[in-house]
Amino acid sequence: MSQPISTKPPSGMRDFLAADVVRRRHVLAVVQRVYESFGFVPLETPTIENLGTLLGKYGPEGDQLLFRVLHRREKLQRALAAGAVGELDLADEGLRYDLTVPLARVVANHRDLPAFFKRYAIQPVWRADRPAKGRFREFYQCDVDITGTRSVVADAEVCGAVAQVLRELGFSDFRLLCNHRALLRALVAEAGIPPAHEALALVVLDKLDKVGVDGVQRELADKGVPAAQSGALLRLLAEAREAGALARRAAGDGAGAEGARELLALFAAAGGGPAAAHLTFDPTLARGLGYYTGPIFEIACSDLAGSLGGGGRYDGLIGMFGKQPIPAVGFSLGLERILLVMEERGMFPPLGIGPQVLLCRLPDVTAAAAIGVATALRAQGLRVEIYADEAKLGTQLQYANKVAAPFAAILGGDEVAAGTVALKDLHTGEQVVLRVAEVGARVSRAHLPPR
Amino acid sequence: MSQPISTKPPSGMRDFLAADVVRRRHVLAVVQRVYESFGFVPLETPTIENLGTLLGKYGPEGDQLLFRVLHRREKLQRALAAGAVGELDLADEGLRYDLTVPLARVVANHRDLPAFFKRYAIQPVWRADRPAKGRFREFYQCDVDITGTRSVVADAEVCGAVAQVLRELGFSDFRLLCNHRALLRALVAEAGIPPAHEALALVVLDKLDKVGVDGVQRELADKGVPAAQSGALLRLLAEAREAGALARRAAGDGAGAEGARELLALFAAAGGGPAAAHLTFDPTLARGLGYYTGPIFEIACSDLAGSLGGGGRYDGLIGMFGKQPIPAVGFSLGLERILLVMEERGMFPPLGIGPQVLLCRLPDVTAAAAIGVATALRAQGLRVEIYADEAKLGTQLQYANKVAAPFAAILGGDEVAAGTVALKDLHTGEQVVLRVAEVGARVSRAHLPPR
Numbered sequence: 001m002s003q004p005i006s007t008k009p010p011s012g013m014r015d016f017l018a019a020d021v022v023r024r025r026h027v028l029a030v031v032q033r034v035y036e037s038f039g040f041v042p043l044e045t046p047t048i049e050n051l052g053t054l055l056g057k058y059g060p061e062g063d064q065l066l067f068r069v070l071h072r073r074e075k076l077q078r079a080l081a082a083g084a085v086g087e088l089d090l091a092d093e094g095l096r097y098d099l100t101v102p103l104a105r106v107v108a109n110h111r112d113l114p115a116f117f118k119r120y121a122i123q124p125v126w127r128a129d130r131p132a133k134g135r136f137r138e139f140y141q142c143d144v145d146i147t148g149t150r151s152v153v154a155d156a157e158v159c160g161a162v163a164q165v166l167r168e169l170g171f172s173d174f175r176l177l178c179n180h181r182a183l184l185r186a187l188v189a190e191a192g193i194p195p196a197h198e199a200l201a202l203v204v205l206d207k208l209d210k211v212g213v214d215g216v217q218r219e220l221a222d223k224g225v226p227a228a229q230s231g232a233l234l235r236l237l238a239e240a241r242e243a244g245a246l247a248r249r250a251a252g253d254g255a256g257a258e259g260a261r262e263l264l265a266l267f268a269a270a271g272g273g274p275a276a277a278h279l280t281f282d283p284t285l286a287r288g289l290g291y292y293t294g295p296i297f298e299i300a301c302s303d304l305a306g307s308l309g310g311g312g313r314y315d316g317l318i319g320m321f322g323k324q325p326i327p328a329v330g331f332s333l334g335l336e337r338i339l340l341v342m343e344e345r346g347m348f349p350p351l352g353i354g355p356q357v358l359l360c361r362l363p364d365v366t367a368a369a370a371i372g373v374a375t376a377l378r379a380q381g382l383r384v385e386i387y388a389d390e391a392k393l394g395t396q397l398q399y400a401n402k403v404a405a406p407f408a409a410i411l412g413g414d415e416v417a418a419g420t421v422a423l424k425d426l427h428t429g430e431q432v433v434l435r436v437a438e439v440g441a442r443v444s445r446a447h448l449p450p451r
Numbered sequence: 452m453s454q455p456i457s458t459k460p461p462s463g464m465r466d467f468l469a470a471d472v473v474r475r476r477h478v479l480a481v482v483q484r485v486y487e488s489f490g491f492v493p494l495e496t497p498t499i500e501n502l503g504t505l506l507g508k509y510g511p512e513g514d515q516l517l518f519r520v521l522h523r524r525e526k527l528q529r530a531l532a533a534g535a536v537g538e539l540d541l542a543d544e545g546l547r548y549d550l551t552v553p554l555a556r557v558v559a560n561h562r563d564l565p566a567f568f569k570r571y572a573i574q575p576v577w578r579a580d581r582p583a584k585g586r587f588r589e590f591y592q593c594d595v596d597i598t599g600t601r602s603v604v605a606d607a608e609v610c611g612a613v614a615q616v617l618r619e620l621g622f623s624d625f626r627l628l629c630n631h632r633a634l635l636r637a638l639v640a641e642a643g644i645p646p647a648h649e650a651l652a653l654v655v656l657d658k659l660d661k662v663g664v665d666g667v668q669r670e671l672a673d674k675g676v677p678a679a680q681s682g683a684l685l686r687l688l689a690e691a692r693e694a695g696a697l698a699r700r701a702a703g704d705g706a707g708a709e710g711a712r713e714l715l716a717l718f719a720a721a722g723g724g725p726a727a728a729h730l731t732f733d734p735t736l737a738r739g740l741g742y743y744t745g746p747i748f749e750i751a752c753s754d755l756a757g758s759l760g761g762g763g764r765y766d767g768l769i770g771m772f773g774k775q776p777i778p779a780v781g782f783s784l785g786l787e788r789i790l791l792v793m794e795e796r797g798m799f800p801p802l803g804i805g806p807q808v809l810l811c812r813l814p815d816v817t818a819a820a821a822i823g824v825a826t827a828l829r830a831q832g833l834r835v836e837i838y839a840d841e842a843k844l845g846t847q848l849q850y851a852n853k854v855a856a857p858f859a860a861i862l863g864g865d866e867v868a869a870g871t872v873a874l875k876d877l878h879t880g881e882q883v884v885l886r887v888a889e890v891g892a893r894v895s896r897a898h899l900p901p902r
Binding site: 014041043045090114268269270272273320368383386387399 | 472544565567603605607823825835840
């Protein structure tokens with residue numbers, strides 16, 4: 001213990017002091033209220049999952065980003081003695097990587113859930129990504145999912161729920177980008193890209209908004225997709241964006257046409273709800289994750305590289321847990337990105353935290369008497385801190401400013417005897433003597449400043 | 452992926468479905484409100500901490516119970532190539548073990564905090580304990596701490612805050628046990644136990660309520676403390692419990708007497724607040740953790756082996772982070788134990804969750820029209836689920852019962868055209884046709900049943 005210990009959080013992790021916490025809570029309270037208004041119910045799953053649950057769901061890149069929990073005691077010693085050569089020998093548990101795979105596990109585990117399980121989840125996830133500005137290793141996701149139905153109502157409702165969250169937070173200029181995996185796969189095939197390269201093409205295409213057309217073509221070429229094929233794909237994607245192209249495709253045959261019809265049905269259904277003004281067909285939207293099977297979604301917001309959230313239909317994932325296949329669709333909002341934009345744009349209302357009243361104690365007042373008055377004030381619904389040490393009144397009032405308390409209640413022996421306090425408004429400087437029972441009404445009446 | 456994956460959470464971990472989540476939230480909302488009423492502000496620290504932060508704070512047993520995060524990629528390969536022989540070679544990060552050590556790190560890291568940092572934290576912690584009934588590997592703690600002062604006001608306020616939480620949750624029969632480390636150390640010395648055995652004696656004594664007097668003497672004997680010494684200690688502890696013994700000791704000299712005086716001052720101060728009726732001097736209370744330096748606390752509740760929470764003064768811990776020493780005192784409530792007792796005693800009020808209205812759609816209604824009506828109902832503050840599939844009305848109403856919705860709103864083409872719904876009270880069976888705009892008032896007026 002002789003050398004100083006670092007007092008910083010680990011790389012990519014953050015401490016949230018009160019001002020951060022209340023902003024995070026403000027957003028999460030809106031998310032929770034809106035998700036519940038759509039009839040979703042909460043689910044919380046553990047931080048640690050068996051690696052058997054996590055591995056193979058996020059692609060090889062995802063598996064590499066899992067935080068794994070080291071074996072302990074005998075199990076660790078046995079692994080080392082047997083000549084451990086890698087991660088799988090040293091860990092069989094890892095930290096939650098998203099909220100969708102744990103949901104799939106829970107749905108597979110519980111046979112008594114309603115036919116449609118509408119759950120929301122607001123929890124942190126962990127990814128051992130290289131930390132960067134705005135990219136963290138611990139971050140919150142806010143998910144809604146509906147399992148047990150292929151109905152377009154479900155797809156439209158998850159889109160409506162996230163759109164309503166963003167609207168109630170004060171966002172108006174976001175687009176809810178939609179595409180369909182079957183449509184995208186049809187275009188990949190039409191471009192002459194063989195099925196073996198399809199997954200690769202989607203992963204690379206997902207980076208289009210970051211690296212541009214040239215970047216996509218270059219990366220595809222590096223990975224063995226000839227320029228003729230990638231050029232054809234990019235041309236088909238550009239055509240797909242033209243007016244009427246989606247309707248024309250929906251009139252055709254095959255899986256791509258079926259996907260186009262599903263998208264049109266989604267636009268029609270979601271058009272009845274809060275997503276209406278935000279729905280945007282984007283034929284280049286790919287989504288990196290492998291498990292999507294139908295419509296896919298992403299929230300785009302001007303000023304922001306990357307998205308505020310994304311989702312889609314994944315009818316195969318729950319079946320991977322060895323029980324019958326169960327269709328599902330979901331949408332995930334990223335808390336950290338939302339906070340980032342709201343901070344940049346000054347979208348937070350005044351959020352009060354900390355004591356409303358600092359109780360200042362003069363030397364002739366016992367600790368018990370001060371605590372008695374504080375107890376009476378708290379019973380009136382006030383947030384009250386007692387200045388802990390014995391100190392001059394000036395020191396105590398300075399501290400009241402430091403903790404941004406709008407009022408100081410000054411308590412001397414005379415006030416204790418009379419059942420009063422001297423209540424000082426720290427913004428106006430005005431001071432009045434009030435009965436203890438009157439303080440709550442006086443403080444609540446005051447216009448509290450933003451912090 | 453061919454063999455079925457386990458769908459259970461890992462050993463000692465739990466999934467919380469909606470009914471669990473709302474009970475947990477009910478308790479945490481009271482904790483948060485009461486802690487804030489005492490002027491505490493929230494702090495959230497990351498799940499993952501550097502092992503340098505965690506190791507050496509909880510004693511050797513605690514170090515063994517840490518979840519450690521396995522090195523990744525090159526770092527892991529280097530460690531294995533260099534012949535890793537144990538945990539320290541394979542990990543330099545671990546999961547949060549309590550909320551006190553991260554607080555100490557944060558206080559040492561931030562020089563701009565108020566002179567007294569009053570923070571609360573409500574977060575999960577992880578301990579690789581052997582799972583047992585009521586003992587989990589992931590569980591929530593609810594802590595209040597005040598740093599920067601040695602004042603008895605701080606000790607009394609943390610006791611008052613946890614007492615008020617328990618009272619507002621409906622507990623009345625709990626005792627807030629208090630002792631003082633200096634008092635206890637004086638008794639250990641008087642019993643003839645040498646300083647080298649003092650820490651050991653406290654750890655064993657901490658198990659007194661579980662293993663009894665004989666168990667303590669046996670374990671102390673096993674660890675090299677002669678029966679004469681342990682017998683003398685137990686005799687002194689019994690005497691210390693007699694009426695007037697604390698006051699007599701407070702009149703004496705030395706660190707033990709100083710501890711007794713501090714305890715009497717604490718009783719006097721806290722007597723002015725909500726802890727008053729619960730304060731109980733218990734000279735055998737030891738607390739296992741090594742870092743306590745002054746008063747120590749624990750909540751005892753009839754019906755419950757073990758405690759609902761504990762705490763104490765730890766004036767040395769923050770200084771371990773290599774900066775100047777900063778005194779501190781805190782109290783931690785254990786959420787899981789509180790929930791256990793509240794469930795056994797039926798202390799929860801009715802807690803509503805899930806849809807208040809299931810919107811049932813007849814075949815002549817489009818998805819868009821149903822979503823339009825749901826949107827209007829949600830704007831009235833209602834929680835509304837749309838039955839997703841196309842199905843007979845009877846099937847839809849059965850589902851309404853399954854999700855415990857108190858009302859069904861039945862929507863056919865006629866209702867859509869008229870701007871109405873047929874609202875069916877699923878408890879009385881009564882059905883009325885209402886304008887969509889009237890539904891919110893009607894549902895809110897209904898007596899909602901407990902779930």
